[in-house]
Amino acid sequence: MGLKLRILSLWTPKWFQRRGLNELAHQTTHGLKKLLDDQLDNDSESGPPFPKVDMVLKGSLDERRKIMAITHNKLVETLIKTMGRDEAIEKGREAMFMEGLSLGGKFKGILGVEESLEDLFTAAGILYKVLGIEFSIKAVENSKEDKITMVVSHCNLAEYYTPDTCRILSAADEGVVQGLNPRIQIKFTERITEGCSECLAPIKVDVV
Numbered sequence: 001m002g003l004k005l006r007i008l009s010l011w012t013p014k015w016f017q018r019r020g021l022n023e024l025a026h027q028t029t030h031g032l033k034k035l036l037d038d039q040l041d042n043d044s045e046s047g048p049p050f051p052k053v054d055m056v057l058k059g060s061l062d063e064r065r066k067i068m069a070i071t072h073n074k075l076v077e078t079l080i081k082t083m084g085r086d087e088a089i090e091k092g093r094e095a096m097f098m099e100g101l102s103l104g105g106k107f108k109g110i111l112g113v114e115e116s117l118e119d120l121f122t123a124a125g126i127l128y129k130v131l132g133i134e135f136s137i138k139a140v141e142n143s144k145e146d147k148i149t150m151v152v153s154h155c156n157l158a159e160y161y162t163p164d165t166c167r168i169l170s171a172a173d174e175g176v177v178q179g180l181n182p183r184i185q186i187k188f189t190e191r192i193t194e195g196c197s198e199c200l201a202p203i204k205v206d207v208v
Contacts, residue, residue: 001114001116001118001119001122002111002112002113002114002119003112004111004112005111005112005113005119005122005123005126006122008111008126009122009125009126012126012129012130014061017061017129017130018061018064020107020126020127020130021057021061021064021065021068021130021131022057022064023103023106024068024103024127024130024131024172025055025057025064025067025068025071026055027099027102027103028068028072028096028099028100028169028172029053029055029068029071029072029075030099031095031096031098031099032072032075032076032079032092032095032096033053033075034095035079035091035092035095036075036078036079036082039079039082039083039091040082053071053074053075053078055067055068055071061130061132062132062156065131065132065156065157065160066159066160069157069159069160069161069165070160072161072165072169073160073161073162073165076088076092076162076164076165076168076169077162079091079092079168080164085164088164088168089164089167089168092168092171093167093168093171094171096168096169096170096171096172096175097171097172097174097175098175099172099175100171100172100173100174100175100176100177100178100179101175101176101178101179102175102179103172103175103176103179104175104176104177104178104179104180105179105180106179107123107127107176107179107180108123108179108180108181111123111126113180113181115181115183117181117184117205119180119181120177120180120181120184121137123180124150124176124177124180127176128152131155131156131157132154132155132156132157133152133154133155133156133157134152134153134154134155135150135151135152135153135199136150136151136153137149137150137151137203138151140202147202147203148202148203149200149201149202149203150186150199150200150201150202150203151198151199151200152192152198152199152200152201153198155192155199157169158191158192158193161193162193163191163193163194165193166191166192166193166194167191167193167194170188170191170199173186173188173201174186174187174188174201183205183206184203184204184205184206185203185204185206186201186202186203186204187201187202188200188201189201189202
């Protein structure tokens with residue numbers, strides 16, 4: 001593990017957390033807006049342009065997370081009204097995965113993430129701290145193979161996200177993980193916003 005990643009895992013300064021949150025918020029929001037713009041350009045029956053959604057992040061980290069989450073909710077709601085729920089979720093997840101993949105690549109360079117699982121989980125811990133999320137990695141019980149899963153025990157965003165927003169935006173998390181390490185894939189199967197006590201995301205490791 002590199003020195004920068006080790007130091008930031010022990011002490012993540014507020015300025016770095018604000019910078020990270022701004023990057024995550026603006027890129028995911030841009031991805032949702034682009035999806036809406038593309039849809040309206042291709043569908044003359046969609047009606048007038050969707051209401052303008054501006055996002056100005058200010059205040060404490062908690063306040064900034066709330067602003068981001070509310071903005072995501074508004075954009076997802078507009079996506080569903082424009083496309084229908086099933087298509088909005090499918091296309092929204094595809095768009096957010098690609099944004100997450102890009103973000104993961106950026107933070108891989110910023111944090112100096114190498115190829116080990118330890119580096120990946122350490123980097124994920126830093127980024128999830130930025131979002132107000134707590135998680136652990138646990139072995140899957142009664143598994144014949146050495147399977148592991150990500151378990152999210154607390155999520156600040158779950159206080160604000162609708163279930164549909166969470167379903168779409170969780171694809172960004174999945175993309176970030178693969179951007180940090182192309183050999184690792186996760187996919188959420190349970191979510192707090194859908195009434196579960198924890199979020200679960202089984203982890204798949206591609207063997208080279």
